[in-house]
Amino acid sequence: MASGFKRVGIPILILVSAVAVAFALISMKKQPEKEEIITRDFLVDAKLVEAGNVEFLVYSQGSVQPKNKTMLSTQVTGRVIAVADNFIEGGFFKKGDVLVELETSDYQTDLLLAESEVARAQAALDEEKARGKVAAEEWRSFNKGIAPELGLRKPQLAREEASVKAAQANLQRAQRNFDRTRIKAPYDGLVKSRSVDLGQFVTLGSQLGEVFATDVAEVRLPLTDDDISFLADLNSENPQVTLSSDIAGKNIKWQGTLVRDEAVLDSKSRVIYGVVEVNDPYQLNVPEDSKGMPLRFGRFVNATILGITANNIVVLPRNVLRLDGTILTVNDDKKININFVTVQRADEDFVYISEGLSAQQQVVMSAVPNPYEGMPVRFLGDEPTPRSQTESSVNDNAVEVR
Numbered sequence: 001m002a003s004g005f006k007r008v009g010i011p012i013l014i015l016v017s018a019v020a021v022a023f024a025l026i027s028m029k030k031q032p033e034k035e036e037i038i039t040r041d042f043l044v045d046a047k048l049v050e051a052g053n054v055e056f057l058v059y060s061q062g063s064v065q066p067k068n069k070t071m072l073s074t075q076v077t078g079r080v081i082a083v084a085d086n087f088i089e090g091g092f093f094k095k096g097d098v099l100v101e102l103e104t105s106d107y108q109t110d111l112l113l114a115e116s117e118v119a120r121a122q123a124a125l126d127e128e129k130a131r132g133k134v135a136a137e138e139w140r141s142f143n144k145g146i147a148p149e150l151g152l153r154k155p156q157l158a159r160e161e162a163s164v165k166a167a168q169a170n171l172q173r174a175q176r177n178f179d180r181t182r183i184k185a186p187y188d189g190l191v192k193s194r195s196v197d198l199g200q201f202v203t204l205g206s207q208l209g210e211v212f213a214t215d216v217a218e219v220r221l222p223l224t225d226d227d228i229s230f231l232a233d234l235n236s237e238n239p240q241v242t243l244s245s246d247i248a249g250k251n252i253k254w255q256g257t258l259v260r261d262e263a264v265l266d267s268k269s270r271v272i273y274g275v276v277e278v279n280d281p282y283q284l285n286v287p288e289d290s291k292g293m294p295l296r297f298g299r300f301v302n303a304t305i306l307g308i309t310a311n312n313i314v315v316l317p318r319n320v321l322r323l324d325g326t327i328l329t330v331n332d333d334k335k336i337n338i339n340f341v342t343v344q345r346a347d348e349d350f351v352y353i354s355e356g357l358s359a360q361q362q363v364v365m366s367a368v369p370n371p372y373e374g375m376p377v378r379f380l381g382d383e384p385t386p387r388s389q390t391e392s393s394v395n396d397n398a399v400e401v402r
Contacts, residue, residue, distance in 0.1 A: 040378065041334070041376040041377050041378040042368065042375070042376075042377050042378070043366075043377070043378055043379070043380060044330065044364050044365075044366050044368060044377045044378070044379065045364070045365045045366040045379075045380065046329075046330050046362040046363060046364050046365060046366075046379065047362065047363060047365055048360060048361070048362055048363075049314055049329075049357050049358065049359055049360065049361045049362070049363055050314065050359075051312045051313060051314050051357075051359060052312075052313065052315075053309055053310065053311050053312075053313070054309065054310050054313040054315060054352060055306060055307065055308075055309050056230040056307035056308055056309075056310065056345060056352075057304055057305065057306065057307060058223070058227045058230055058231060058304075058305040058307050059302070059303065059304055059305075059347075060221035060222060060223060060227070060274070060302075060303045060305065061221070061300065061301065061302045061303060062219045062220050062221045062222070062276075062300075062301065062303065063219065063220075063298060063299065063300050063301075064217050064218075064219050064243075064278075064281065064295055064296065064297050064298060064299045064300075064301060065217065065218050065219070065220070065297060065298075066189075066212035066213050066214070066216075066217060066218070066297055067213060067215070067216040067217065067218045067277065068187065068189075068212070068213035068215075068216075069192070069210065069211065069212045069213065070186055070210070070211050070213075071207055071209075071210050072099070072100075072183060072207070072208040072209050072210070072211060073205050073206060073207050073208060074102070074180070074183065074202045074203070074204060074205065074206045074208065075177075075180045075204065075205075076102065076107070076177050076180045076181060076204065077102075077201075077202065077203045077204055078102035078103045078104075078106070078107075078181060078201070078202065079102065079103045079199065079200070079201050079202075080100060080101070080102060080196055080197065080198055080199060080200045080201075080202060081101050081102065081103050081198070082098075082100070082101035082198070083099070083100055083101075083196070083197065083198055084097065084098060084099045084100070086099075086191070087099040087100065087191055087194060087209065088191060088194060089191055089192070089193060089194060090190060090191065091190060091191045092188075092189070092190050092214070092282075092284070093185045093188070093189060093190070093191070093211075094185065094188050095185055095186065095187050095188050096184055096185060097184065097185045098182050098183070098184055099183050099184065099185055099208075099209075100182075100183040100196060100208055101181060101182050101183075102181040102182075102183075102202070103181070104178060104181045107174065107177050107178040107181055108178065110174040110177065110178075111171070111174040111175060111178050113174070114167070114170045114171035114173070114174035114175075115171055117167040117170060117171070118164070118167040118168055118170075118171050120167070121160070121163040121164040121166070121167040122164055122167075124160050124163060124164075125157075125160040125161060125163070125164050127160075128156050128157045128159075128160040129157060131156070183208060185211065186211075187213045187215065188213065188214055188215060188284070189211045189212050189213045189214050190211065190212055190214055190282075191209060191210075191211055192209070192210040192211060192212050193209050193210045194208070194209035195207055195208060195209050196208045196209065212297055214280070214281065214282050214284060215279070215280065216277050216278070216279055216280075216281075217277070217278045217281035217295055217297065218275055218276065218277055218278075219243065219256065219275070219276040219278070219301060219303065220262075220273045220274070220275055221258075221273065221274045221275075221276060221303050221305075222266075222269065222271040222272075222273055223261070223271060223272055223273070223274050224271055225272075226345075228261075228272065230307040230308055230345065231258070231274075231305065231307050231308065232307070232308055234258065234259070234260055234261060234274075238257045238258055238259055239257070239258045239305050239306045239307065240255065240256075240257060240258075240305075240306045241255070241256045241257060241258050241276045241303055241304065241305050241306070242254075242255060242256075242303070242304045243255075243256055243276070243278070243295070243301040243302070243303055244301060244302050244303075244304070245299055245300065245301045245302065247293060252292075252293045254278055254281075254295045254301075255278070256276040256277055256278040257276065257277055257278075258274050258275070258276050258305055259275055259276070259277050260274070260275050261273065261274045261275065262274075262275065274305075276303065278295055281294060281295035281296070281297070282294040282295070282296070310344060310352070310354070312354070313344065313352050313353065313354055314352070314353040314354075314357050315350050315351075315352055315353075316350065316351055316353060316363060317349065317350060317351075317365070318346060318347070318348070318349055318350055318351050319367075320351070320363060320364070320365060321341075321343065321346070321351045325340060325341065325343070326338050326339060326340050326341065327339050327341050327353070327356070327357065327363060327364075328363070328364035328368060328371055329357070329361045329362055329363050329364065330362045330364060330377055331361075334376060334377055334378060334379070335374045335375060335376055335377070336364070336368070336371050336372065336373065336374065336375040336376075336377060337361075337373065338371065338372075338373050339356050339357060339361075340356055341353045341355065341356030341357060342354050342355035342356055364377075
C-alpha cells in the first residue's frame with residue numbers, strides 16, 4: 001500500500017507544489033510602468049502672406065535677323081572690271097561704297113551720242129525761234145490784223161521744243177546707264193554672300209550678292225494669347241526686352257525694344273510674332289573702349305520682355321497651388337483652412353494670386369496628405385502636446401507599452 005502511495009501520491013504532490021510555486025512567482029512579479037500615449041498633430045511649414053506690386057515678365061526666344069537685306073543685281077549688262085576688297089563674305093561697307101564696277105566703253109559712247117543729240121535739237125530750236133521772230137516782223141510790216149499761228153511758225157517751234165525734251169530724256173537715260181556700271185552700297189552693312197567675280201559677263205538682272213544692313217537687327221518672337229495679355233499696348237508703349245545667349249560659357253545680354261507685332265496669327269502654330277529691334281547690333285558706332293559682344297545675325301537668343309504691372313499680388317511657389325485650385329493656410333488656432341484662390345498667372349516656378357488670400361495668413365509650404373478643413377497642425381519647434389491619456393484598465397482604450 002505504501003508502495004502504491006509512492007507511485008501515485010508523490011507525482012501529484014510535485015505537480016501541486018509546482019503550480020503553487022508558479023502562482024507565487026506570478027503574484028510577486030512587479031507591475032510594468034504605464035506610459036502615456038502622445039498623438040502629435042501633423043507637422044507643417046508655413047510662411048506669412050505678403051502682397052505687393054509685380055512687374056510681369058514674358059519669356060520667348062528667336063533668331064536675330066537684319067531689318068533690311070538686299071539682293072544686289074545689275075541694271076545694265078557688261079563685263080566685271082573691278083570688285084571692291086570689302087565685297088567678300090563678312091565684309092563691312094559704308095553707304096555709297098562702290099562694290100562692283102562694269103566696263104563703261106559702250107555707255108560712254110551712248111552718253112556722247114545723247115549729248116550731241118541734245119546739242120543738235122537745241123540748235124534747231126534756236127533756229128526755229130529766230131524764224132518765228134522774222135515771220136512776226138514781216139507780218140506786222142505788211143498787215144495790221146492778228147497773225148495766224150502757222151504764219152508765226154508756232155507749230156514748228158513746238159515741234160522743236162519737243163525734240164529738245166526727247167533728246168534731254170535720252171541724255172538722262174544714257175547718264176543713268178553709265179552710272180549704273182558702278183554698283184554702290186545702298187546702306188551701311190555687311191556682305192552675306194557674293195556671286196560675281198572679275199572678268200565675268202553679267203546681264204540685266206544678274207545677282208551679284210546678298211547684303212545685310214547693320215543699323216538695326218530684328219528678332220521675331222512667338223507670343224501666345226496669354227503672353228499678349230501681359231504686355232502693354234504696343235501702339236502707345238514699347239516694352240524693353242533683354243536678349244541673352246550663352247557664349248563661351250558666359251551669359252551675354254543685349255537690350256532691345258518690342259516695337260510691333262505682325263498682327264496675324266500663324267496658321268500652323270497659332271501664335272503671333274512680336275518684333276524686337278536692337279540698334280547697332282555689331283556696335284560699329286560704339287567707342288572702342290565701350291564695345292561689348294556684337295549681336296551677330298543668325299544667333300539664337302532668349303528674350304525676357306518687361307510686361308504690365310499688377311497691384312496686390314501674392315507670389316508663391318507653384319507647388320503650393322493644389323490641383324483643385326486651392327491653397328492651404330493655417331489660422332490662429334493652428335488649424336487648416338482650405339482657400340479657393342484666383343490665379344492671375346502661373347509659370348514654371350511661381351503662381352501669382354490676385355484674390356483668395358489676405359494679409360497675415362500663413363500659407364502651408366509643405367505637402368499635406370489628405371487635408372481637411374479644421375485639421376490641427378503644428379509648426380517646427382512647437383512642443384508636443386498629448387491629445388489623449390488614460391490609465392490602463394479593463395474598461396479603457398489605452399495601450400500599455402512594455
